[in-house]
Amino acid sequence: MNSDKKAAILAISVVIPLTAFSLWLSEQNKAESLSGQGHKILVTFYPIYQFTKAIGKEKIDVSIIIPPGIEPHDWEPTIQDIQKMKDADMIVINGAGLESWITKVTSINPNVMIVDTSSDIPLLEKDSNGLDKIAKKDPHIWLDPVLAKKQVQNIADGLIKLDPQNANYYQQNANDYKAKLDILDNEIKTDLSTCDKKDFLSFHDAFSYFSKEYGLHQHTIVGGLDPETEPTAPALQQITKDAQSLGLNVIFTEEAANPRVSQVIADEIHGKVLVLSPLEVTDKNIDYISKMGQNLSNLKEALCS
Numbered sequence: 001m002n003s004d005k006k007a008a009i010l011a012i013s014v015v016i017p018l019t020a021f022s023l024w025l026s027e028q029n030k031a032e033s034l035s036g037q038g039h040k041i042l043v044t045f046y047p048i049y050q051f052t053k054a055i056g057k058e059k060i061d062v063s064i065i066i067p068p069g070i071e072p073h074d075w076e077p078t079i080q081d082i083q084k085m086k087d088a089d090m091i092v093i094n095g096a097g098l099e100s101w102i103t104k105v106t107s108i109n110p111n112v113m114i115v116d117t118s119s120d121i122p123l124l125e126k127d128s129n130g131l132d133k134i135a136k137k138d139p140h141i142w143l144d145p146v147l148a149k150k151q152v153q154n155i156a157d158g159l160i161k162l163d164p165q166n167a168n169y170y171q172q173n174a175n176d177y178k179a180k181l182d183i184l185d186n187e188i189k190t191d192l193s194t195c196d197k198k199d200f201l202s203f204h205d206a207f208s209y210f211s212k213e214y215g216l217h218q219h220t221i222v223g224g225l226d227p228e229t230e231p232t233a234p235a236l237q238q239i240t241k242d243a244q245s246l247g248l249n250v251i252f253t254e255e256a257a258n259p260r261v262s263q264v265i266a267d268e269i270h271g272k273v274l275v276l277s278p279l280e281v282t283d284k285n286i287d288y289i290s291k292m293g294q295n296l297s298n299l300k301e302a303l304c305s
């Protein structure tokens, strides 16, 4: 074999396949960067994280803005937090007034895409303590699985707009998640339909949409939206009286509340304390559906006993 022939064989057997391989690699990389990976998505708090992750799965890079363990109602971003948010491609918020600080982000980055998951959801008015001059909206839509379905679709619509190439993927995942929410909705209806009681005492005013959906009556230990406040002694006395006359034997508490408050009432009525979680302060690795399932079983105990 002469050296020209050798060179030709070398070119065919090694160089060409190598070139083809590296071309293929760069095509793969291109496809990857177009597939939504690398899109920086921020979400404000736990339920929104769960919904967004269920739709985008491995195709999105998503982080939570409000640190776990912090109540979203009274959280305000620092200047550093705002700086971090300005590089996001998309920020998913609950809406309905929960994140009023979001205007600080849009004022320094008008191009960031804000997905308001409360879009097209009829909101309840919320006059928390009579001191607010402007009637506020009740933000707790995520606790009603029927409204959560709408939130899920709003997130899917946002992701599709950001990354249209994967539209079918996002819509299919959204449909799968909405089917799970349908099952949860049916479970709540079925499980609570056998209970005689309709009244329950939640810690803060988080279950108005839920109560409306399932024909229940919510009473609260603290009047406002903030679970970290505590009732005054006369208020506590009145709540205890009301709990007695309603025949309640379960008093609810929640993650951000001082559990002793609920315990004082429960002791008075010889009842017990259980958790009814508004899913505001919780670990992002805990699944929304199973957390709602725990709420359902505790509510069933309160309403059916």
Ligand SMILES: [Zn+2]
Pocket (backbone or CB within 6 Å): 073, 140, 204, 205, 206, 225, 278, 280
């Ligand atoms: Zn709340």
